[in-house]
Each structure stands twice: as C-alpha cells, then as structure tokens.
Amino acid sequence: MMLLFNHSKIVKKVLQKEFKRLDIPFEAVSSSEIKPVGNPCKEKMKILKKRLAEYGIQVVEDPKEKLVAKIKEVIHQMVYSENNLPTTKNSVLLSEKLGYSYGYLSTIFSESTLISIENYIILKKIELVKLYLLRNDVSITETAFKLNYSSVGHLCNQFKKKTGLTPSEYQSIMSKRIAAFV
Amino acid sequence: MANPPSKTSNPPVKVILADDDQDDQILFQDAIESLNLSIELIPINHGKELIEYFDNPMNPIPDIIFLDLNMPYLSGLDCLPILRKMEALKTIPIAIYSTSSSKRDMEESLIRGANIYINKPHDFSKLKLIIKKVMEINWQYMNSDFDPDTFVMSI
Known part of the structure; x- marks a missing residue:
C-alpha cells in the first residue's frame, strides 16, 4: 500500500484534537508556531506536551x-x-x-x-x-x-x-x- | 528538540559497536573519544551477543548501531533481518562497519535494512572523519523531519 500524505494537515488535526481535549484554546501563528489563548495552567501544559510527544511533536522552548x-x-x-x-x-x-x-x-x-x-x-x-x-x-x-x-x-x-x-x-x-x- | 551530542549537559548519544576484532574496538573507541562529542560506546563482541543484548528489555536502546559483517556465531548480514524485525529497533539506524569493499556486500547489507555502509579505513584520521560524518548525518535524522526509511548511505 503506497501512502501519500500531507504532514502539515496531519499535525493540524492532531493539535486541534489534543488542545480541545484539554480545553485550551489556541491560535496558529504559522504552520509550526501556535499560541495558546489566555494562560493555561502548568499542569495542563505538561499533559499536553506529553501527549504531543507521543506523536513525535516536540514543544521547543529554548529561544x-x-x-x-x-x-x-x-x-x-x-x-x-x-x-x-x-x-x-x-x-x-x-x-x-x-x-x-x-x-x-x-x-x-x-x-x-x-x-x-x-x-x-x-x-x-x-x-x-x-x-x-x-x-x-x-x-x-x-x-x-x-x-x-x-x-x-x-x-x-x-x-x-x-x-x-x-x-x-x-x-x-x-x-x-x-x-x-x- | 534535543541538543547535539557536543553539549555535555545532555545525555550522551548511545552507540553500539558489534565487532569481534579487539583492535578495531579499541581504535573505534579512541576515534570517538578524540571527536569531542558526547558519545557513550557500548562494545559487543559478536552477532549472537548483539541479539542477546536486545533480548533483555532492561538494556538501553542505542541511537545507532555499528555492525561488523564478518563475525563468529552470527554474521552482520545474518543479524540484519533479526534486528529489523524488532519493534524497538525499527527506526534505529544501522551502520555496517566492514573491511569488505565488495559492491555485493554493500548492496546486500543495504537491502537487508542497513542504513549506512562503511568500508573500514586503515587510517586513523580517516576513521575519525567517517565517524564524525556519520554522527552528523544521523543527528539530522534524529532531530529533523527526515524520513528514517529513506536513510541510505555508503562511505
């Protein structure tokens, strides 16, 4: 089976799903940069990072x-x-x-x-x-x-x-x- | 994103070398130490020992495996399909590290799932250069969106 896929579309779907699961609203800044709206609590962000890591998505914090x-x-x-x-x-x-x-x-x-x-x-x-x-x-x-x-x-x-x-x-x-x- | 192996504050890149030749083991270790990268070498003496290493789930999964072709008990070519079937090793790069410069060995290794084919150099400075290059390229596959399935290289 040969698969052709669009990475950014997949990532977008995953982000939408995972942010929604934790009830954190966010807005997209660019295709790989997003901004959570408001100030989500640290606990939630920790869970989010862990869940995203399962998809191979890493949150980069070091400037x-x-x-x-x-x-x-x-x-x-x-x-x-x-x-x-x-x-x-x-x-x-x-x-x-x-x-x-x-x-x-x-x-x-x-x-x-x-x-x-x-x-x-x-x-x-x-x-x-x-x-x-x-x-x-x-x-x-x-x-x-x-x-x-x-x-x-x-x-x-x-x-x-x-x-x-x-x-x-x-x-x-x-x-x-x-x-x-x- | 992880930091490169040159930064000592980070866990070292784990490298397995499976080679029955003790001199080659020592040379490889010396080359790695002189490279100033944060690398932890796990030496393994032959193919059978390599498979046994992965049978124990307590043993850490390496970031890359260097594998000699000519080894007693189980050759590098025999190891390849066994390693590639292991779930934990599906995306771990395997570099063949062999004295053989035959095109057939190179092709057969890559077909059986090796990512890199290295013809063991006789010269220490060349060995250093090759290991450095392999670690640099491997780093891109570990940290960028490069597809590990397409990773094939012959040095």
Missing part, C-alpha cells in the same frame, strides 16, 4: 532552538516550493524572513545541528530527490528541474557525494529492500 526550528521551517518551504524556487539567494531570503544577519543564523544553526545551513539545504533537497526516485511518475530530468539543479548531472553528482550511491543504485536497492520486507 535558540526556536530560531533553529524556524530556520528549518523556512528551508523546508524553500525546498518544497517546487517549480517556483525563489531566485533570491538562500542567505538573503533566510535573513529577510527571520530578521537576523545570516552570520548569526548560521552560527546558531551549526551549533545546534552540527552542520552548516548550506549543507542542511543540500541534505533536505536530497531527501526530496529520494522521494521522487521512489515514485515512478516523476523522471529524473523533471526532478532536477523541480529542485532547481542546473542539470541532471549536477543532481547525480550531489546525490552521489552525499549518499555514496548513484540515483539508480539507490532506486534498485530500495525496491529490492521493499520486496524483501513485504
């Missing part, structure tokens, strides 16, 4: 970690915007969206994630390339175009550099693995 989460969110939107990838440089875009200098953002980011923002963007793109490789309806040329690679060769090189495998090796291994586990 630096919050900023890192926001950087990741902007990068996610950048990579997943597909055909209309912004022409502005990533560094300029991040700095504009988040209101901090790029130097500050990259220091905070690599302290928390162990890798640079540039490297993270590449990994994030490779993750999406993998998803397309596992689907049969998108060609590698189309994938390269969608993700703003200058050519198929560029995509293949970056894929090989990061995973050690060529895209076709990856496809072959994954399809054999799926067959072995069914």
Whole structure:
C-alpha cells in the first residue's frame, strides 16, 4: 500500500484534537508556531506536551532552538516550493524572513545541528530527490528541474557525494529492500 | 528538540559497536573519544551477543548501531533481518562497519535494512572523519523531519 500524505494537515488535526481535549484554546501563528489563548495552567501544559510527544511533536522552548526550528521551517518551504524556487539567494531570503544577519543564523544553526545551513539545504533537497526516485511518475530530468539543479548531472553528482550511491543504485536497492520486507 | 551530542549537559548519544576484532574496538573507541562529542560506546563482541543484548528489555536502546559483517556465531548480514524485525529497533539506524569493499556486500547489507555502509579505513584520521560524518548525518535524522526509511548511505 503506497501512502501519500500531507504532514502539515496531519499535525493540524492532531493539535486541534489534543488542545480541545484539554480545553485550551489556541491560535496558529504559522504552520509550526501556535499560541495558546489566555494562560493555561502548568499542569495542563505538561499533559499536553506529553501527549504531543507521543506523536513525535516536540514543544521547543529554548529561544535558540526556536530560531533553529524556524530556520528549518523556512528551508523546508524553500525546498518544497517546487517549480517556483525563489531566485533570491538562500542567505538573503533566510535573513529577510527571520530578521537576523545570516552570520548569526548560521552560527546558531551549526551549533545546534552540527552542520552548516548550506549543507542542511543540500541534505533536505536530497531527501526530496529520494522521494521522487521512489515514485515512478516523476523522471529524473523533471526532478532536477523541480529542485532547481542546473542539470541532471549536477543532481547525480550531489546525490552521489552525499549518499555514496548513484540515483539508480539507490532506486534498485530500495525496491529490492521493499520486496524483501513485504 | 534535543541538543547535539557536543553539549555535555545532555545525555550522551548511545552507540553500539558489534565487532569481534579487539583492535578495531579499541581504535573505534579512541576515534570517538578524540571527536569531542558526547558519545557513550557500548562494545559487543559478536552477532549472537548483539541479539542477546536486545533480548533483555532492561538494556538501553542505542541511537545507532555499528555492525561488523564478518563475525563468529552470527554474521552482520545474518543479524540484519533479526534486528529489523524488532519493534524497538525499527527506526534505529544501522551502520555496517566492514573491511569488505565488495559492491555485493554493500548492496546486500543495504537491502537487508542497513542504513549506512562503511568500508573500514586503515587510517586513523580517516576513521575519525567517517565517524564524525556519520554522527552528523544521523543527528539530522534524529532531530529533523527526515524520513528514517529513506536513510541510505555508503562511505
């Protein structure tokens, strides 16, 4: 059974359900930021965090970690915007969206994630390339175009550099693995 | 979001190394210690001992497993399907750590559910670099919305 799903829709549903269960009203600030309305008691918030953790949803409180989460969110939107990838440089875009200098953002980011923002963007793109490789309806040329690679060769090189495998090796291994586990 | 293993105030990242070669165990331990990351290494001597480790529910589940291919009693390739069937290990990355550079071993390992294939380097500084890279990438899978099912890499 092949499933296609929309992460943000699922998260939204889960949040609605769990906040309602505890009778805490909230408003959405962005797709990954919400604000409880009023002042819910600490006990309730503790239960809420525990329940959300069961879904793999973590509440981030440390201000630096919050900023890192926001950087990741902007990068996610950048990579997943597909055909209309912004022409502005990533560094300029991040700095504009988040209101901090790029130097500050990259220091905070690599302290928390162990890798640079540039490297993270590449990994994030490779993750999406993998998803397309596992689907049969998108060609590698189309994938390269969608993700703003200058050519198929560029995509293949970056894929090989990061995973050690060529895209076709990856496809072959994954399809054999799926067959072995069914 | 958890903090990276470099911050000592946080619980260390738990790493299992299953390898029957004592020299390789020591080398791996030295490499980890010199990396300045907060890592706790759990050494295991062969495949059978690894399976027995997970049969005891009191033993902590690691954040990543490094697994040698050539081991007595139970080889790394034999361990893979057993480990992958364990509910607690479904999303735990497994890195094969082997002297074999054969493409067949690499492919077979990844097909059987390994995430990473490492060709054991002869050089200590290379080993350090490889472990560092693996821990960095693994950290992204632990802390971002990366899908562990698609995690495959060969170094």
